[in-house]
Structures are given as structure tokens and as C-alpha cells.
Amino acid sequence: xxSFSIWHWLIVLLVVVLVxxxxxxxxxxxxLGSAVxxxxxxxxxxEDKSAQSKAEIPPTTGxxxxxxxxxxxxxxx
Numbered sequence: 001x002x003s004f005s006i007w008h009w010l011i012v013l014l015v016v017v018l019v020x021x022x023x024x025x026x027x028x029x030x031x032l033g034s035a036v037x038x039x040x041x042x043x044x045x046x047e048d049k050s051a052q053s054k055a056e057i058p059p060t061t062g063x064x065x066x067x068x069x070x071x072x073x074x075x076x077x
Contacts (some may be wrong), residue, residue: 021039 020028
């Protein structure tokens with residue numbers, strides 16, 4: 001039970017083409033390629049977001065942040 005020869009693989013390929021047809025196999029390949037492309041673009045955008053968040057300077061300890069607090073009032077019914 002060694003490895004398959006080239007003839008075995010050619011016969012398997014021929015059977016797959018006969019069963020599914022070239023059009024279905026072409027569509028399957030295109031769908032798979034677009035899925036991989038979308039995954040790569042998604043990974044790039046995640047890397048860009050993480051790089052942008054690291055670029056922001058966090059406040060240091062002891063730094064005063066000025067602001068104004070307002071009391072929230074309930075509307076009269």
C-alpha cells in the first residue's frame with residue numbers, strides 16, 4: 001500500500017470531471033478563490049485597526065483631563 005502513481009491520480013481526476021462537470025468545478029474554484037480573497041482583506045483590515053489603536057497615545061498617570069459633568073434630569077410628566 002504505497003503511494004499512488006500518476007496514473008491513479010489521472011483516473012481520479014477524470015472521474016471527478018465526469019461526475020461534476022467542468023462548469024461546476026470552475027464555479028467551485030471561483031467561489032473558493034473569492035472566499036479566500038475576502039478572508040485576506042478581512043485580516044488586513046483587522047491588522048490596520050489594531051495598528052491604528054496602538055498609534056493612539058494613552059493618557060499617562062497623573063494627567064488631568066478637563067471636562068464638565070451635568071446632572072441628568074427626568075422630563076416632567
